[in-house]
Amino acid sequence: MMRALWTASTGMGAQQLKIDVISNNLANVNTIGFKRSRADFQDLLYQTMRAPGTPNATGQPSPGGIQLGLGVRTSQIQAIFQAGDLQQTQNELDVAIEGDGFFQVQLPNGELAYTRAGNFRRNADGAIVTPDGYLVQPEVSIPSDATSITIGQDGTVSVIRPGQTEEEEIGTVQLARFTNPSGLRSMGRNLLYPTSSSGDATLGTAGDEGFGTLAQGFIEMSNVNLVEEMVNMIVGQRAYEISSKVITTADAMLQAAGAVAR
Amino acid sequence: MHNAMWSAVAGSVFQMRRLDVIANNLANVNTTGFRGDRIMFDSYLAQIDDERFASNRKNVGNISDYMYTATNFQQGELHQTNNPLDVALATEGYFVVQTDKGTMYTRAGNFQFDLEGQLMTGNGFPVQGEGGAIQVRDGLPFEIDEQGSVYQEGEEVGRLQVVQIQNPETMEKVGGKMFKATRATRIAASDDHRVVQGALEGSNVNIVREMGQMVTAGRAFESYQQIISMMDNVNQQANNRLWQVS
Numbered sequence: 001m002m003r004a005l006w007t008a009s010t011g012m013g014a015q016q017l018k019i020d021v022i023s024n025n026l027a028n029v030n031t032i033g034f035k036r037s038r039a040d041f042q043d044l045l046y047q048t049m050r051a052p053g054t055p056n057a058t059g060q061p062s063p064g065g066i067q068l069g070l071g072v073r074t075s076q077i078q079a080i081f082q083a084g085d086l087q088q089t090q091n092e093l094d095v096a097i098e099g100d101g102f103f104q105v106q107l108p109n110g111e112l113a114y115t116r117a118g119n120f121r122r123n124a125d126g127a128i129v130t131p132d133g134y135l136v137q138p139e140v141s142i143p144s145d146a147t148s149i150t151i152g153q154d155g156t157v158s159v160i161r162p163g164q165t166e167e168e169e170i171g172t173v174q175l176a177r178f179t180n181p182s183g184l185r186s187m188g189r190n191l192l193y194p195t196s197s198s199g200d201a202t203l204g205t206a207g208d209e210g211f212g213t214l215a216q217g218f219i220e221m222s223n224v225n226l227v228e229e230m231v232n233m234i235v236g237q238r239a240y241e242i243s244s245k246v247i248t249t250a251d252a253m254l255q256a257a258g259a260v261a262r
Numbered sequence: 263m264h265n266a267m268w269s270a271v272a273g274s275v276f277q278m279r280r281l282d283v284i285a286n287n288l289a290n291v292n293t294t295g296f297r298g299d300r301i302m303f304d305s306y307l308a309q310i311d312d313e314r315f316a317s318n319r320k321n322v323g324n325i326s327d328y329m330y331t332a333t334n335f336q337q338g339e340l341h342q343t344n345n346p347l348d349v350a351l352a353t354e355g356y357f358v359v360q361t362d363k364g365t366m367y368t369r370a371g372n373f374q375f376d377l378e379g380q381l382m383t384g385n386g387f388p389v390q391g392e393g394g395a396i397q398v399r400d401g402l403p404f405e406i407d408e409q410g411s412v413y414q415e416g417e418e419v420g421r422l423q424v425v426q427i428q429n430p431e432t433m434e435k436v437g438g439k440m441f442k443a444t445r446a447t448r449i450a451a452s453d454d455h456r457v458v459q460g461a462l463e464g465s466n467v468n469i470v471r472e473m474g475q476m477v478t479a480g481r482a483f484e485s486y487q488q489i490i491s492m493m494d495n496v497n498q499q500a501n502n503r504l505w506q507v508s
Binding site for chain 1 (some may be wrong): 272277278279281282283284285286287288289290291292293294296299301302329330331332343344345347363370372373375376377378379384385400402403431432434435436437438439444467469472473476477480483484487488491492
């Protein structure tokens, strides 16, 4: 009986976590470059009270054993790196990646982080930075007198200076790729950190084998699907409710058992 | 009289175990590829009767000896996820997983890649292909066809091993959505299965059925407790009478 109580509480805990993950997805439905996550569950260990085939009281081998499951646990919260929809912005420093790859960003402490959010700006020195002011690597500096900026599909950045008619190439936006992007650690601000499970970044040029191409004037929207999340939320909420009913039933049974002894 | 008392106790224990099983089923109602269990009671009462009529009364044994659990191997519903790493079996069959405790079988196809591009289960064990683990070339898109063959740029890089288990009821559940074969399990290579990429198989727990079972278990338990109370009352009255007579 107490087992049922604990089992049901693992169920409630798991469904609560599912709702937590969904609420973060929903909160980020308009976050540029956001990747939704999903809580994956697995059944906990089974307590084998009697193995199948054990002789019973009459000496016959029993047809089946008794295996009591002890509930559920979260195996992982997995980020799903499906592409989000591209939205046209006409902004010359908005860049979306069509296909695989991440932009490489340098944090103020010198460490590298990765992002799919390509809503870039210029800082005071003309360098291309994220909205938080982190430098995009390798660094590209845009001359202050540039009249137009073009970012090609392969990541080459060219500008036109006043009085010139030809574009001048000033740098390249490189992309990074990971064997297992699900292993990247989210650290907020649309940034991801490599871990031992994601592997090290492989750098390359946009359009190379395995890398996506760049689209200037577009941003990649969040890949959260509202309808899907709402359905998942209902499923999680109901499952939570049902596990709580198990606790109510177990409680009623305990109460009945307690009433026997006077 | 004692028979009635012990029958009620046995019934209570059974209903408690039944709720344990229901609780586990309901806790796993959102667990990919989960298979629900049920518990059965194997005519314990009839055996007590038999032994009463046979003049040599002997110990009737542990109540648990008359219960057994069985797993429901019906398929769960498939639902679309559009994640290329999610794979479901639309037919009978199992994926093969190599763990530190030996070969296991699973219906849960929420896979991922490790550092070297090897296909792993959600809990980090290599998924077996025909002839070893499945290795993809770094970061390139891949497709999985209905037979379970994995392609990258039109070239076959591996094939998911799918087996058919003729008597799944002999397998043992080990948690982590995996089953372990026992000596009695008959495993055959599958030639007739359908793999669906971008979908997952849900849990096969039927909530309505479980809720019904749960209410029944709760009520039955309460009735048994009332029988125990009643027998206790009868005992007490009998004792009082005896006391008065003597």
